Every structure is written in C-alpha cells, then in structure tokens.
Amino acid sequence: MARQIGSFKINGRVREAIIEPQMLLVDVIREKIGLTGTKRACASGNCGACTVLVEGLPVCSCLTLAITAQNKDIRTVEGLRAADGELHPLQQAFIDHCASQCGFCTAGMLMSATALLEANPRPTRDDVNRGLSGNVCRCTGYVKIVDAVLDAAQKIVAAREVTA
C-alpha cells in the first residue's frame, strides 16, 4: 500500500530499494540493499551491533525508520575500506590485536570507533572506553578492542603527519 522507492546514500553511492514506512533501517540495509555486515542483535537500542553512521554520527539502525534516513549520508562497515581495497587502519588494528571474536559486534564497534576518531583523533584510553560504552561485546572483554582503537588512532595521526 504505502510501498515506495526509497533512495539511500550509502557509502557514497546512491542505492534504491522498495520500502514501506514500517521498515527499519537495519532491515533495509541488510535485506533490501544486501549489505549484511550491519547486524541486528537486540533491536532495542541497547547493544550497538546495528550502529551505522548517519551524517557522520552513530545511530542505532534498529530504532531508525528507513523512510526517515533517505537522502542522508549513511556509512556502514562495508564503506570503511579504501577504494583500492586497503583496510581502514581500524580494521587492520582489529585484526592485529585480535579485537574481534565472534564478530557480531564488530561492525558496530568499528562504526562507533570511526565516529570517535573522526571527532577526537588522539583519544585517551578513558575516552575510548566512554566512546564505545554503548557497544556491547560478549566475547572479548573489551581490552583488545580498546587497544586496537588506540593503536589505529596513533597510526592514522602518524600517517596524516607523513602526508603533511
């Protein structure tokens, strides 16, 4: 009935999908657009697994109606990699530090961490703890995740200095 063609700007590309008003952003991203990296875990805005960036800020895609996210700049874990396929420093650091186990929280963690480092490129351990406090991980105990984010932060800053 209220079926319409929704237009989404995801990871820099415009993607269209047939949506209905009741559809959640997480379901549209996963099932209509086919980017299944974003996970649905609690669907209540309490775990952060479904975190995507909308206009650069982390939101719970499980509590967002897809219809309201149209034409906004959306970023998901699939958009972190550079165009040439090189991993984002955060992704590489997550591998190096074994900061992911089952991996179900990882996409959300990476997106929250991306927003954190974009706002604050040189965070303290405490800042990272705070910045990721809305993302639940059941496997790792968080230590290696925080290590990885701090390591990535250093590498991003160092790379920027080299370019400058």
Add this chain to the structure above:
Amino acid sequence: MSEHLSYVGKRMPKPDLAGKVTGEAKYTEDLVIPGMLEGRILRSPHAHALIKSIDISKAKALPGVVCVLTHKDCPEQKFSRSTMAEALPEFAFSGERQDQYILSEKARYVGDWIAAVAAEDIYAAERALELIEVEYEVLPAVLDPFSAMAKDAPKVHDDVKANVAFEMDHPFNTGDVDKAFAEADAVAEFSGVNSRQKHLHLETDAAIAYFEADSRLVIVSPSQGPHLAKKHLTRRVFTDLDDGDIRWISPTIGGGFGARLALGVEPVAVLLARASKRPVRVTSTREEDFSGYSSRTDQHQTIRVAATKDGKLLAVEQKIVSDAGAYLSHSATTSIVNMQKTLGLLRCDNIRGHLTVAYTNTPTTSGFRGYGNPEGAFVFQQALDRLAEKIGMDPMEFRLRNLKQVGDPSCFVPSVLEHTKLEECIRLGAERFGWSQKWTGWGEKREGRYRRGVGMSILTHASGAGGFLLEHSSAVMKVLSDGTLNLIVSPCEMGQGILGALAQVGAESSGLRYEQVRVTTGDTDVTMFDIGSHASRSMLVIGNAVAAAGAKVKDQIKALAVAKFELRQVSATAEQIDVREGRVFLTDNPKIGFDVREIAYDAIYNFGAEGGQIVATGSYLSTSHHPNHQAAFAEVEVDTETGQVTVARYVVAHDIGRAINPLLVEAQLEGSAVQGIGFALTEDFVIDPVSGEVLSDSLLTYRLPTTMDVPDMDNLLVEDPLPAGPYGAKGVGEAGLVNPAPSIANAVYDAVGIRIHSLPMSADKVLWALRHGDQAAKGSSRVSGQHL
C-alpha cells in the same frame, strides 16, 4: 635437539577476522535461499496452562501465509534440546531425559512454543501469529525447585513424580564422610545459588531449512556441534530420516558459549520446510531468546568441608538442587560436572555428593561456558575460605597444602592426574598480584565508605572429556598446486579462535606456510565426525588430529622431494630432508632447497607421472580429560553506602601446557573473565515470582558488562608442555569464567565481612547484607532468580 617452531607459540592473526572486520563473514541470517519463507513461533503467555483448543483458520486464511502448524503436526517421539545423549556413557545418559515435543501440547513456561507459521514475508508471518486463537486453561505453576518438589505441587510433566527430573549420588563418592566430619578440627559450610546467566550470544537464534537436489534436507544454523545435532535430530525427532539424509551447515556463528550445543529453532525450521516444501528461515527476537532459549542452570548448593587444624582437607560434601526449568536439556549433566569439578579439585579422601534436579514452570536451563564449574566454584571456594578462616590460615596457604599432585586420582573420571601446574599458577599469580602484601589476615576491620579487600580462587577444568564423552576427531589436509594447505576440520567458527590455532598447528606440522592455510569447516558433508566445540576440547583433541595429518603431509613432501633433489644433482634420503615455512631443504645444509610449491604443483599437474595430490587424514582419540588449571586473585572496592562492588584488579595465571597462540589465549582469558565479572556482579536473570514471566528480557534490564566495567587485568600463562597435547597444549576456552565470582566474593568478605549467597552480588543484595548481616541473608527466598 632443540625444537624449532615456526608458528606455534607466536601471536599470529586469526584467519576469520578479515571477513569479520569488513562485514563479509556470513552468519545464518545473512544467507538468502531463493524462495525462502519466513517462519515464526507463537509462544505461550502463561507459565502453566492446558491447551484446550487452537483455531488456526484465521491465520491460515491470511494472504501470504503458507502453513500453520501446532503440536498435532509434530513427530510423536519426545526429544531433548540437548544433543549430548548421543555422546554420553550409560551412567550419565539418564540425565538426558527426552521430554519435549517440537511444539508443546501443554504450556509449561512463559515462552513455551505453541504453534509455528511460515509465510511469504515476515509481516504476514507475525500477523498470522496474532490470528491464531488458543484457548488456555491456566493451571497453578511452580516457579522454584523446592516448591516443585513439595507434596501436592502441580506437576510440570504428568509422568514425572514430584517433579524430580533426575537424582543421583556422585558416582565417585568415597571414604567415610561422616566419620571425617566428626573427627575434624574444623568444619565449615556455605550455601548459595548462582543466577541463570544468559549466554547472550549477540546473534539471536535462527535456522534455515531447505531441500537440495534429490530432496535432501539442508539445515543452516549456528550450531556448535552439527554432527551430533544431526544424529540427534534423526534419531530422536525425525526418525524417518537417517544420518545421511541431512546436510548441516554451521556458517559463522555470532557467539555460542554453550547455548548452541542445544537445539534451537532448527526442528521448527525443518517441520515448516517439510510442510510447505519450501525453504524456510525461522528467526527469533532478543526478547524471545531471553524467555525461550536456554540459560545457565541455577544450582542451589550446600557444601560442607572439614579440615585438621594444620590445614589438611579431610572431607567435602556437596548437595545440589538444580532447577531444570520446564525441560531437562543440559541441566542434569551440567550439575553432574559441577560435582566432578568441585569434589575432585583438591586432595581429599572423603567425598560425598548428591544431586537432585527438579522441573519448574520456568524457561529451560542448560549448559553455559564452564558447564557447572562456575556454579560450583562460587559456593565451594567460599566454603574453603570459611574453613581457612576457622583454622586461622591464609586462604592461599590452605589451598596450596591440599593441591593434587601428579599421580593422584583425577577429578573427572576414574583416572590418574598426569600433569598439573596449579601450584605454579598460584605462586605466579600471587606474586604479580602482590598477595603477600595485600592479604592482611582474617577479621581485619576496615573503615570508611569505600573499603578494599582481596580474595582468591582456584580451579581445575577439562580439556575435552575423554572417558566421559565420545572424544574422537579427525582432520583432512589437501595441498593445492601453489602450496596452499586446505585444512578441513570440524570445530565451528564462533569466535573462539580455534581455527587460527589449528591453522598454526597445521602449518607447523606439515611444514607449509601459515599464510597459505585455508581452513574449511562447518559443513557436515565435508568435515569429519566430531562432537562439537565445547568442554575446552578442540585444541587438544582436534589439534592432535591436525598434527597427525600434518606429519603425514610432511612425510609425503619429503618423499617426493628426494626425486626433486636428484634432478638437482643432490642426493638425499627423506630422513635428511626437512620442510619448514613452505620450503624444502637439507637438514644439514639448509641453504640447499626449494619452495614446496614445486612439489605441490607436480603432485597434481604431473602428466604421465605416478601418484597424485598430497592428501592426508589424521585422527585422534582422547582417553583422558587432561585438566587445565587456573588461579585467580581479585581486589575489589565496596561502596558501603550504595552496596556497589567494583573490581579494581584481577590477576589470572593459567596452566595452558603450551600456548599455540598467546594472543588467542589471552583473548579467551580476557573475554571469559569479563563474562565472569558480569556473572559475579550485574547479570541478573529475574523471573516474576507470581507470573513466571522473565522480567529481564532486554539488555536494558539484563545488564552486561560494558567497556566501563573492565578492571585492570593481567593474564599470565604457565607453560609446561602437556605430553599428550598437540605441541603440549591444553584447553583454555571455559576456565576463565570460573574464578571471577568466587574470588570477588571472597574479596568482598575480606573488605566488609559479609558473604552474599546468591549471584549476582548486585548492589541491592550487598547493601541489604551490610545492614542486616550475613546470617540473615541466608536463603530467605528460594525462588529461582529471586535472591535473599
């Protein structure tokens, strides 16, 4: 000859992570089968009710609905969600009562499965659930095991007397316990109950069932043990099918922790797929996972211990009353394992254990990482501290005096302890923690709002359950033409890191490159039989199978290399050749050699020559449980005004044998420690004492540890190779969850002089105990999930 190791012992990256950080890894719900229907389950709103009638006509008439099923459409045999029946010996098998249908004929808990729907889309499926009209006759419910076993209590299962699902004396009871208690210098007792910790794997329960060519059934689900699940499903549920009629695929799993050892929604998916003749995906919500999926079994325990005044442990007696919930699943076996680990941890000549498991009208409880050990340790390690206090001894010293030594009877099954480094763990941990400075004696009064205290705990855990479970596994290796090692092994990838460790063992033993190992797993048509990823068994059992296969691959390479060397005018026998990191060379002149790729290529693309691809299998049968050990030390701060307990420092030393990959071992220890801290302090599974409804049905009300709850942690490894382990390795997966609760509890006592008798030690209970004293807090409510 000193052992050269290329990969074992190194901090190599885990191979599954590339897919996980990019979002490419595929989990069950990420997969789409063309034509797939959406399946959903209707759950009971009542804790106990007869189903007078079910009218599905309106639901069936809804456009898009393909089929609606109830208990009338289910196989007539009863089964258990636990698949372990197929792998257990006789004495434990009776603990695996087959007691439920896929869809229930009577509602036994809030959340019990009543009907199932498959529809073209999820909206129609959920609308159809609302249109199913069920007429219930609500019955009185029993919500805790004690009232369940009381005289004239309502029966959860009509054929079970007094709701007693299972009862046993510990099979290895020994000595004269009564005499020992009578003659002891000191006796102490502690009673307590753990909470129903939820596994809280972030991926909710889901399964896909479909038919491939020739109508063969394919199941895709996050199972920790698909081979056993398949056998169980065909033997107990769909008895018209046999082992070969199902192909079970476990893709990447979003966390298991023991939950995926029991069947989830798979039987419903199969039922719907068979009825609709279409692929069906059954999904569930987080709320449904809370109420309808398994949790840790709440085990009410009383443990008595006795000692001489110089600290020799004379007797241990343990009584357990476990709450199975509505169906038995793993709750009996997990309680048996509790007895084995608790009564078998220390040297003691007189032990006695008794277990009763009762049905209640609450969600089914089951096995959770640690499998009975955390439940027992919370009570036992506090009983030991009470005893140490009575004889005025440092609790560490008391434990040290009673450790089992090599040659003593082992804890798990009648066998001999072949290897233990528990003493070294205690000493190493104590040194790092600063126990001798921080422990200031019994009964010291502390002042002020915030009070600090220290406590410790030790454990023994299995590395597999040889002698108790069906512990044999195999591995297959194929070498591809570019020198890639295709390693085919059974453990499912649920984050534990085992595939990385096995890849390291595979590369090490075969001499091929770690970077070129491709691990294949998760498909029962491809992998060898194996009872699944649990009991900290995979490293030891499958690791040995991989090492055996690797040795064969290396031998084949060496044999083929003789001819290759000849072509280069080098004469060498196979014994004079070695293979490492993908290079074949002469042992006494390593500069002479070549890339293994040359051999691998020729073995396949060898027109006219003899032989074929380098392929090997390796198998291993474990006959012992090869215990791993751990000591932990905790320092806490108690806010005496709010009751809040904060863990300031947590030091663990683990007897790992040898760490194949220290990074992965640390990851296991850190992760399980934080789960243990949640178990100890915040994770509270609460059932409404009147309605039986699960009140903690979201992550808002069931509080998991976050980044803000992680203490300053040290994870130390005591490495002394286990002769039977692959490169000396033992298991590590579960142990880390055992020690946090008891060591924190002992530290709370040290800080403020009170003991909490139920987990979690949440602020409300601590504050209540601080105001009313320890004794008053003792078991005034016995309702499962409800404390004090």
Add this chain to the structure above:
Amino acid sequence: MGRVIQPFEFVEPSTIDEALGLAAAEGSRLFAGGCELVLSMRRGEVRYRRLVSIMGVGGLGGFRAHPKHGLEFGAQVKIRQLANHIWVGKRWAALHEAIEQLHPPHIMNMGTVVGNLCSAVPYYDLPTSLYAHRAVIRIGDGRSDRELPIDDFYIGPRMTALGRGEMVTSIFVPPPLADAGSAFKKIYKARRRSNDLHKINAAAYVALDADKETIVDATLVIGSVGAKPVRIAKAETVLRGQSAGHAAYEAAAEIAAKAVEPMTDAAWVEEIRSEWIRLLARDVLEQAASRARSRHDPAEDAHLAF
C-alpha cells in the same frame, strides 16, 4: 512481541496545523526522533495506523542557550545539540549530566528532547533533570500557545496533559540564579517484581545567597520511582533558609526517602530502594550546592558566548 513492526502510514506535513489535523485521527500519533516509539511498536506494546512526522514542520527547530536568558529549544532539536552546547553544561548541569549518561550514546544522535519528554516513559532521565530546572512546556494547537510547568505535564503512566490536537512546540528552561548549581545522578538496579523499575534517578537544583552559605532556593526530584518524577516539595521548603551543609542535605534526603510511594510488596526490595533514594537525594543536593559555591560564576562570561 515482534521482530518487525506491522505496516502503518507515514506522513510528513510541513505545518503544525496540518500535523495536528493528521494526528487527531484515531490510531494516529506524532513522531519525532522515534526511538521510544519504534521500540514499543516493535515490541508490540503499542500499535498505530499512522505516524505523523513533525521533523519537516517549519518553526520547530529553534535553539537558544543563554546563561542569563535561559535555554529554549523546539520540538525538532536533537539531544546531541544540547550535549554539544557549552552553556548547557555550565548552567544546566543536571540536564547535561542526564544527557551525558544516556545509554547508548547513540540516542543523542537520534532522539529529540521533546520526544523524550513526550514518551512519558517512567524511567527516563531527561524529565527528572528538567523537573529540577523547572522547565516550562510550551504547547501549541496550531493557533495559540499555552505554557505548562513540567510538574503538571505528566498525568499518569505514559500519559501527558496534552489534549487532542495539541503538541509540544518547544521547551523553555529558565536561567538559574547567579549562585546556583544543579546535579543529576542515577543508580541501576535489577527488576525484582513486575511493577518495579530498573533504576532510580535524582536531580537537584540549589541556589545560595551571595555569601554562598545559605540556601535560598532548591528543587529536589526523584525519578523512575513511579509513573512520573516526584518533586519533594516538603524537602525543598525545609531546605530554604538553611545553612548549606551536610545536615541540611541529610534531612532533606530523609524526607525524600519517606515521600516516595513503595512499588512492590517485597519488604527488602523497598528497604534498599528507599535507602538509595536517600543517598541519591543527599548526593545530588550536595553536588548541586558544591557547584553553586564554585567561585567562578560562568554567567560572568556570558558576553563570550555570542
């Protein structure tokens, strides 16, 4: 209890009149950030046939924070905007603290303050803090506006004083007195009974005289203890004129602990709950007074704000 939300209609009008007209129909409801609404619709607790988004309505996006003139924001203002504003942190510390502790922080980027208030969820934190700041709710019906003190805004569990055809257009938070401070704290707890809530929150506002010794005005609010936040009027009266010290806070906290109605019949649960109410009340009063006493009055820097 669904995995998805059943279908509904979604409309995005551009004027208040139009929005209120659409929302007046049976089964319709206004929609802003949607956090609470989407959750409770997905959980099957509420169902609507039509959601009327106000995010495209003109005139609801205003935001102004001035240390002397007060804080004012429209119905479209996201929580993030308040979180980022330095004067909110300085002058409306209780509100700022409640925002900073939102879990998960994502909610700041999704939800509006007005939406948070209008959800009337008993355990939410922002209403408690806005009680402490004595916020004024501005309600419009498309033609005229009326103002309501926040104390009168909630009339029951998940029920507000909004009439049919009315909406909250903006909120005004008056500026604190020169020597005033505020604070917010909460404590999480387990639900032990079905009508229990899983946390308790508290907020206070304390204004001191010029010598910063005597309390001249105070607000004390306890939240997540019933259908709506509870103002402890008796404690506020007792505090006025008292010397700003521990004895005064303890006495006020004692009143607060007794003033809050029990939620369950479980004696031990109630005992701990009232103890925590006492502690929270004491601590927010002390923290608020401490902030009031801090030597540097940020309002003196008001000229720097613009």
